[in-house]
Amino acid sequence: MQRRVLLDNTRFGITISRLCRQLIENHNDFSDSVIIGLQPRGIFVARRVSAELSTLFPGKKIMCGDLDVTFHRDDFRRREIVIPSATKIDFQIEDKNVILVDDVLYTGRTIRAGMDAMIDYGRPKKVELLVLVDRRYSRHLPIAPDYIGISVDTITSEKVIVNWKETEGVDEILLENRGTNY
Helix, strand or coil: CEEEEEECHHHHHHHHHHHHHHHHHHHCCCCCEEEEEECCCHHHHHHHHHHHHHHHCCCCCCCEEEECCHHHCCCHHHCCCCCCCCCECCCCCCCCEEEEEEEEECCCHHHHHHHHHHHCCCCCCEEEEEEEEEEECCCCCCCCCCEEEEEEECCCCEEEEEECHHHHCCCEEEEEECCCCC
16 A cells, blocks of 8 residues: 655645635635535534634634534445434524535535535525545536645545544645555
């Protein structure tokens, strides 16, 4: 198994900062916008973005929530063990601009499930997608992100691994090759 670093700790932080500034360009002071991270790992991106935006807008509450998509996935019944995560959305999304956040966009199925699950909480004015890593050329559904940390061209035998300080002790993104697949 071979691993290659796509983003080290320093570039990881710079990427999060860049994404925040892109969001500010489109959402101004976030008075009409909310951020929703998809469980399990999109919440790390959402929380990191929210924290940085809070430092850029002192005194302004940036609405940020966690959304579990377990029971909205199209492969739900195919999985042997299903352990749902907690949803925490303690604000209204009705008529708000929602920024849906995930760590890695691969097939698009998690994002579709996220949009289905989000509708249970109201009808947003607009939905945008922010991903830390866009694995291009792997879509099963016609879903494209509005904000991208990095884009990676991958083959099926490769896996993108996002490590977080909070769980793995370091912020980094790796590309792991698990064998040949042409």
